[in-house]
Amino acid sequence: MKHSLYYKFILGYLVFGLLGFVAISTFSSKMMYNHLVEERSEAMYDEAVTIAGTYSDIYIRGKKQDLQSVSQQLQAVSKFIQAQIWMVNRDGVIIVDSESPTRAGNTIEGFDPTLTGNRPYCTGDYFGQFSYQVLTVCAPITGNYKTYGYVLIHLPISQIWEESNRSLNVIYISSAMIFLLSLVILAVFTKTVYFPLKKITEGANEYAAGNLDYRIDLHSQDEMGYLAGTLNYMSGELNKMEEYQRTFIANVSHDFRSPLTSIKGYLEAIIDGTIPPEFYEKYLTRVISETERLTKLTQGMLTLNSLDSKGYLSRSNFDITRVIKDTVASFEGICGSRDITFDLTFSDTIMMVYADLGKIQQVLYNLIDNAIKFSHDSSTIFVQAYTRNEKIFVSVKDTGIGILRDSVKKIWERFYKTDLSRGKDKKGTGLGLAIVKEIIQAHGENIDVISTEGVGSEFIFSLPRSTNL
Numbered sequence: 001m002k003h004s005l006y007y008k009f010i011l012g013y014l015v016f017g018l019l020g021f022v023a024i025s026t027f028s029s030k031m032m033y034n035h036l037v038e039e040r041s042e043a044m045y046d047e048a049v050t051i052a053g054t055y056s057d058i059y060i061r062g063k064k065q066d067l068q069s070v071s072q073q074l075q076a077v078s079k080f081i082q083a084q085i086w087m088v089n090r091d092g093v094i095i096v097d098s099e100s101p102t103r104a105g106n107t108i109e110g111f112d113p114t115l116t117g118n119r120p121y122c123t124g125d126y127f128g129q130f131s132y133q134v135l136t137v138c139a140p141i142t143g144n145y146k147t148y149g150y151v152l153i154h155l156p157i158s159q160i161w162e163e164s165n166r167s168l169n170v171i172y173i174s175s176a177m178i179f180l181l182s183l184v185i186l187a188v189f190t191k192t193v194y195f196p197l198k199k200i201t202e203g204a205n206e207y208a209a210g211n212l213d214y215r216i217d218l219h220s221q222d223e224m225g226y227l228a229g230t231l232n233y234m235s236g237e238l239n240k241m242e243e244y245q246r247t248f249i250a251n252v253s254h255d256f257r258s259p260l261t262s263i264k265g266y267l268e269a270i271i272d273g274t275i276p277p278e279f280y281e282k283y284l285t286r287v288i289s290e291t292e293r294l295t296k297l298t299q300g301m302l303t304l305n306s307l308d309s310k311g312y313l314s315r316s317n318f319d320i321t322r323v324i325k326d327t328v329a330s331f332e333g334i335c336g337s338r339d340i341t342f343d344l345t346f347s348d349t350i351m352m353v354y355a356d357l358g359k360i361q362q363v364l365y366n367l368i369d370n371a372i373k374f375s376h377d378s379s380t381i382f383v384q385a386y387t388r389n390e391k392i393f394v395s396v397k398d399t400g401i402g403i404l405r406d407s408v409k410k411i412w413e414r415f416y417k418t419d420l421s422r423g424k425d426k427k428g429t430g431l432g433l434a435i436v437k438e439i440i441q442a443h444g445e446n447i448d449v450i451s452t453e454g455v456g457s458e459f460i461f462s463l464p465r466s467t468n469l
Contacts, residue, residue, distance in 0.1 A: 032167055036167075041135060074098040087151055122135075327364040402451050
């Protein structure tokens, strides 16, 4: 998000507000003026018709009325309607003026009662009688079917403008308040949306540039804060993944380099004659052993890669006791040569679980293989299976060398080998326990280890009981 774009938006918003205010001032003022002219002219015309009707009796009944009393009456009405009232005859001679009695007897030059045309009013100086603009209405005084004169009511246009301005002031103030309120909303938007979004954008650019240590400094308890926290968490996880990849490559390089170096060395020694023919079988057997180690390492990496993908499990219902017995049986040859025995204990004859049969076989194989590697000769390995609530727990326990306290938390890491295992097990890949944990977690279950150096280790994992019993 560019700063210039946001500032252009602010400038455009201010210009829009100013132009809007000018437009409201211009068009509203004209509309309000026209409305008031129409409204006041109608009221004045009605008043003029009433006055004309009142004094038409003079002519209908032949009565005479004192002009002074008429003038006083019109003065009272004039003050009430805040307008100037004239009575003129047909020739345009002013008979009575409610505000200036001295004007009586003056003749309106060019007097024309039809000046208003189809409208009940006209505006202007009314034949030069005023030095300012007035709104004038004219109503005839009739009697005995004759027109004897006219009632004229004049209202200064300035009064209409004053009334219009008073009404418009309310509109102006309301518009200004709305505009100021919108500025407040814009300021709140800037603080709660624009600035946080700007920080998030900067953070995203840093992550795109490879700076995964960058942290977005945003701690608000809203969607922006949640997004910033999510991005910070994402960068942390990506940073861990990047570190893991570096460690992974270093470990793979190390574990591949050793057997490849041995294979190369043995084969070169055979070719150049360093190793005599009678020892070929011995050293070729070592080459095969190293290739088997490479094969095992490659298979372990492929297994972990498949575990990282989703939806790889093929669950079914099976008897875990049968799987344990079959897996233990596969180690009879190795255990026989070292006089290692198994103690199998099951809480029930048949214990059905719902899991991936092949993957659980691999878990048991890796755990039992580990137990054999680190057990003393002529020792016993204990394998138990028991039910607790809706889970079935499987335990593999040996009485071997155990695990160092500092190494217990690290044994689940890929390619990790304890110092004891490096001295005892040269063929291990460091992937067995990592594979075990990935499989158990993929089932939504847990695995734990209890180990004491010099006493032995016990691995315990859970599996869901089968519901189809």
